[in-house]
Amino acid sequence: MQKKIKNSGFSRTKELFATEITNGFEFAEVLDLLEDENEIEVIVKFNGDIERVAAELDAEAEIIYLNYAIITIDKTRIGLLNTYSEVEHIELPKNLYFNGPSNLISTCVTSVQRTDGFNLSGRGVIVAIIDSGIDYMHPDFQNNDGTSRILFIWDQTLQGTPPFGFYGGVEYNNQQINNAIESANPRQIVPSVDTNGHGTAVAGIAAGNGRASDGVNRGVATEADIIAVKVGYRGYESFARSTELMRALKYVIDKARRFNKPVCINMSFGMNNGSHQGDSLFETFITAISTNWKSAIVIPTGNESSAGHHYQGRISSNEVQEIEFFVGPGLETSYLSIWKNFADNFSVEMIFPDGSSTGVVGVESQTKTIRRPGFTTNIFYGQPSHYSTAQEIFFVSNVTGEPFFPGIVKLRIIAQQIVDGNYNIWLPTLEEVTEQTFFANPSIYNTMTIPATAAKVVRVAGYNDRVGNIAVFSGRGSVDDINHIPDIAAPAVNILSTRSGGGYDTFTGTSVAAPFVTGAAALMMQWGIIQNNDPFLYGERLRAFLRLGAQRRPDIVYPNASFGYGTLCLYDTMQYLVEYRLGGDYFWLQI
Template sequence: MSMIHSPFIPIDQLTRFESDVSSDEDLMEVIVKYSGDVMAVGAALGAFVEILDPNYAILTITLGNLERLYTYDEIEYVELPKNLTYFLREELNNSCISPVQRPTSFGLTGNGVAIGIIDSGIDYTHADFQNPDGTTRILFLWDQTVDGNPPEGFRNGSEFTKAQIDEALASDSPYEYVPSIDMAGHGTAVAGVAAGNGRSSDAVEKGVAPNASLIIVKLGHTGSNTSFTRTTEIMRAVKYISDKAQQVNMPVVMNISYGTNNGSHDGNSLFESYIDSVSDRWRSCICVASGNEGTAGHHYSNFLLQGAVDTVEFSISDNIPRLYMTIWKDFVDTMTFEIISPSGRSTGEISPLQRVTRFTLDDVLVAVLYGQPTHYNSLQEIYILFRGVSKPISAGLWSLVVRGNDITGGLFDIWLPTLEEVTQYTSFLRPIILNTITIPATANRVISVGGYNSSLNSIADFSGQGTLRNLNFMKPDLVAPAVNILTTRAGGGYDRFTGTSVAAPFVTGSAALMMEWGLIQGNDPLLYGQRIKAFLWKGAERPPLLTFRNPVWGYGALNLCDTMDLLVDYNQTGGAFS
């Protein structure tokens, strides 16, 4: 939910509505877009300022001082962080990567390129992430959950260098030296697809860019090892990796296999716009998984006519303590909402003139916030929070009644939390599978990666799908293998994983190979950013009988052979393709 300037909603109401902060002295994080001296603003308010770039920063501030933040001319916009979670659910040949790796062809391995993995960490003791002499391929590792030695300019976590990791690997007890552990195994799996070198496999199960260097960020906050992270933590990670790549003078490809449904899904949040801005910095490229929401039943959409009523039914499963529902519509349309619990109790019609309204139904606190348009987004958000009071939310069939009081367009979209947050048993009874790509894969300038079954050459039904409503903003960009992928396992060895989490690093590794050919070998000095995306689009394999670009396949399936052949043709002919 985007934060609204103080003339619209009291800040303390909004933050307490969104978070568990209860005291004016409690600390909270906010994302700000600023101009001028934001450090001076932070000093005046006793806030810790982490500058991301000349326009974006993260402030850790007391709730009591948050209202004052809006009085400074330097502060253009403020946004609360959202929670995100990761997606986990013979592919090198199917994506035509193996031929590009062969010495008799291009012989590309990612040498000289950095791959940044923003995830749950990495098993740095796994042989796939070590050189032949046993030293690490990891240049930097920032564990945001381990307190002690944060990188310069940041507030939390501990940074470990290649030298420190090498010292740990040479010892009998490495975790005493570098106490960073991938508890979930998700980041290790993602890193293996993008850059595993197969050293621990007799069959040499290597990844896409086996000689690339690695920059790793384990997401989270001190003392946390959950699967959830916040947008602020990903923003810090993106800045950190970009800065470190510049420090070592290496082009970099970043991989993000996390996402959320909490937002408008149109690329207009500060979170998404910051990631877009980093995509234009340095010699970089950012690849993001499209999420596993295709068949989760967490999206609903409809056109409401003047005077019409739509009853949107949704089920909530057992043992859900807290749940959000985010509704987005045109501000010009006036709609009212009513919530009915499984027992039949109702909130009554909720007026849009009441900014924040609270009810208790069946021992569940229901809080409703009507937002307003901002200079970043002309849409209106209605954010509904369900929270169990003395026990989890009442399981069963709930209803949201939507009434069209004054309708010009009538379109509205609703999202529930992701599959990883609430499972498939919390869902709409009449879901819409389009517009199910998670944020930040909705950012304009990233490469958004969906998933397909490369053995069957069919789309993976769980893969997040885009929308046909805005032909200038159609996602995903392309798809990659996402079913039964063999990759590195935390603790050693290999295992199989399914989900768009492991589709994205196929494209991440492919972008690293393209950068090696273009930037390191000097064949194309501009081969990064949107140029990589354009050639991946053009070289993608498009199944017959489909219209492209489309919201399921994007421009088609990853085909690195055709992409590289096009690059060679382009650089030899100056753009005159045969």
């Protein structure tokens, strides 16, 4: 049962509160504290007894993995967490958005599935879909006898009996799902519904068996077990927070360990709210838990390359630069996040379409609130944390009347003493502000969304397999750093998959590219772990072989910011796995 936090009785304005809590946080996160709820979740990196700390603050602690915890606390007491030596770092949760609205041949999957090939189907492996839910009534997620292939559904948006060790949502097991399928009123037994349809489409690509189409429209791992987590705020139909994805990751990995089965995890979410360097607690948690159990975490690079939401620049000492971006109609909230080298000293000013200004904001004014008719803008001039040397300057605007009036906004950067000079600016993702909000001169690079920026995950770009070109929307990596590029590209344009409510439909986006790789990873794990050909074929080893077997065009230099190491070709990957296995006495075991 979730503990109810008592109202502390504190009374303060939002501006004062924001000023008090900004020290020690990434400033992009502070807007979450400007909500009306008394309670808020924070991600905590800790040592020692964090449950005792939570108890003393009348809060609730969930230990997610090793020294990572989620603490639900009265927001007026967050500052007290910093007074405990057990607390190493605190991060506020951020909102994530779905990355999106027969390709089996182009991905070389069919030849691996065939009985005269490797004859792989994902049997013995779990495919976990962390997304908008799943239509458990769809025949493609059922066995030939009509029973469900879904081991568990955890719907975080419902209220009832949560999984053991968690405080929110409702868990339904395989027997309950089968009872629902056989019932005349299935939703009375298992009321979880994929109203968005995104998760059902992703699941169909990764693990659908094509039963509704007599095997024609099938996915990749057709006999894999399935675990589906419908993520969102506790008790609300909403996009997920980073804390909900952290819980979901722990949940599916714990389940896989309990069943002693390898697990491939698909998370088709993304956001722009962060440094994109893999250094937030959310990202480092994903990196850390990716080494736990026999798992592979697959994340798309997002759909931001053509959105115009990233600007990359360089400035010199005493220079003034002016950057224009257009704000589309109908927005009720928006943010702009600048990331710079802390050694560089510059101030910023934002000029609104009506000519009014925030005034110049620098290090001497680390928080500032500007009120204009109809909206309020908060500016936070940040500091580096002990996890990152970067500095963030964050603008967040919220309407107080009618939605924003569209127009051109100007951002002025006024440089003083500059050492490095490079900086990056991000606007919210397409899913947050649509294509009508964009920079006048954007960069298509460094547009992979978070958490594809985490280390040790398989990052999947999207391409049009009919023409061989990278999809114009597919998130790109860095042109200078191969540690921040996609691993592989998979089909992402007009992909046929399962539709929530029955039948099939076409989908486009990197979120439907990722499940091709998730399913491929399940087939690799079946061959390696289940069939004992390569018992350590998971994590970074699996990622390396996906890269090795990727198809590469002779006219393109690899690895690159768009395709990574090439396009998915599972058959070639499997051939390399066989070649290395036959190379002599499992030499790789001795490395």
